[in-house]
Amino acid sequence: MAAxxxxxxxxxxxxxxxxxxxxxxxxRGLSGYSMFGIGVGILVFGYWRLFRWNRERRRLQIExxxxxxxxxxLLQAEQDxxxxxxxxxNLEEEAVIMKDVPGWKVGEKAFHTDRWVPPxxxxxxxxxxxxxxxxxxxxxxxxx
Amino acid sequence: xPGVVEIPTLQELNVEEVNVSSSVLKAAxxxxxxxxxxxxKEFMLCRWEEKDPRKCMKEGTKVNECAVNFFRxxxxxxxxxxxxxxxxxxxxxxxxxxxxRKQQKAFDSCxxxxxxxxxxxxxxxxxxxxxxxxxxxxxNPYHSxxxxxxxxxxxxxxxxxxxxxxxxxxxx
Numbered sequence: 001m002a003a004x005x006x007x008x009x010x011x012x013x014x015x016x017x018x019x020x021x022x023x024x025x026x027x028r029g030l031s032g033y034s035m036f037g038i039g040v041g042i043l044v045f046g047y048w049r050l051f052r053w054n055r056e057r058r059r060l061q062i063e064x065x066x067x068x069x070x071x072x073x074l075l076q077a078e079q080d081x082x083x084x085x086x087x088x089x090n091l092e093e094e095a096v097i098m099k100d101v102p103g104w105k106v107g108e109k110a111f112h113t114d115r116w117v118p119p120x121x122x123x124x125x126x127x128x129x130x131x132x133x134x135x136x137x138x139x140x141x142x143x144x
Numbered sequence: 145x146p147g148v149v150e151i152p153t154l155q156e157l158n159v160e161e162v163n164v165s166s167s168v169l170k171a172a173x174x175x176x177x178x179x180x181x182x183x184x185k186e187f188m189l190c191r192w193e194e195k196d197p198r199k200c201m202k203e204g205t206k207v208n209e210c211a212v213n214f215f216r217x218x219x220x221x222x223x224x225x226x227x228x229x230x231x232x233x234x235x236x237x238x239x240x241x242x243x244x245r246k247q248q249k250a251f252d253s254c255x256x257x258x259x260x261x262x263x264x265x266x267x268x269x270x271x272x273x274x275x276x277x278x279x280x281x282x283x284n285p286y287h288s289x290x291x292x293x294x295x296x297x298x299x300x301x302x303x304x305x306x307x308x309x310x311x312x313x314x315x316x
Contacts, residue, residue, distance in 0.1 A: 060240075062267065062270070063174075063241055063242075063266060064241060065270070066173075066174065066177070066266075066268075066269040066270055067174060067177075067241070069269050069270055070174060070178075070269050071169055071170070072188070073183075073184035073185075073187045073207050074169070074176075074184075074207060074208070076187070076188070077207045077208060078161070080197035081157050081159065081204065083197065084151055084152055084157055084197060084198065085154065085157050087151045088153065088154055088157065091151060105148070107148045107149055107151070108147070108149075109147050109148065109149050113287055115195070115196070115285075115286055115287040116196035116197065116198065
């Protein structure tokens with residue numbers, strides 16, 4: 001056979017070197033306790049940050065509420081004036097509408113008491129378009 | 145007692161209003177709370193004691209006067225920094241005060257050096273205060289009828305009841 005002269009893929013002269021076939025499972029990395037400790041440490045650090053940020057949010061919320069507290073007298077005064085103005089206009093309209101009805105007392109009290117009875121929204125907005133009453137009743141609602 | 149509900153006339157209700165939107169009010173709120181403190185507290189005290197808005201019209205007028213004066217002073221002195229502050233607040237829907245700290249600092253320093261107003265610290269506006277007024281405390285703000293007299297004290301000797309307690313079926 002002409003075997004020695006054909007180019008073949010033969011092992012290198014002297015054979016291959018030694019092959020490392022042993023198990024390679026090195027003991028490395030942190031122990032279980034320290035991993036647990038690191039996890040707990042991260043948790044505690046996260047909680048500390050959270051508590052600090054919550055305190056800061058509380059301070060910000062107090063600031064916003066104080067802005068509202070400072071403005072309340074102005075808003076209350078304006079609201080009172082608006083209610084009284086609407087009542088006055090309703091009274092004058094009533095005088096105009098019911099001037100031919102016998103025995104009708106314009107602006108008569110509906111109750112037997114002298115105290116201020118806050119007017120009902122439907123009665124206040126009686127002579128205005130329905131949208132205004134709905135705005136007063138549900139305008140502040142953000143959800144359904 | 146049927147009668148007529150008294151409502152003030154439109155002439156009396158005509159008061160100079162503060163024509164200003166909500167972000168402007170919120171921007172100036174802290175300084176407003178510390179400057180216009182007196183008429184504000186008097187009005188709230190009157191409102192809560194009398195429980196009647198018609199009796200507090202004068203104090204309400206004073207509140208409005210103070211507010212208009214306050215805004216006039218700001219407009220006269222610190223208009224630009226205030227405009228920047230409230231336009232920054234107006235940018236977001238919630239008008240969060242913490243997003244506009246830079247403009248707030250500029251406005252505060254301008255107001256401090258020109259008008260001498262200090263921004264109140266956290267918690268100062270929510271402190272409970274005593275208000276000194278010349279208005280007397282209203283008696284019977286709810287207009288209740290006179291309360292009935294208490295039962296007269298029992299004169300005779302009290303004996304234990306015959307046949308025991310009349311409560312259901314116990315007989316002691």
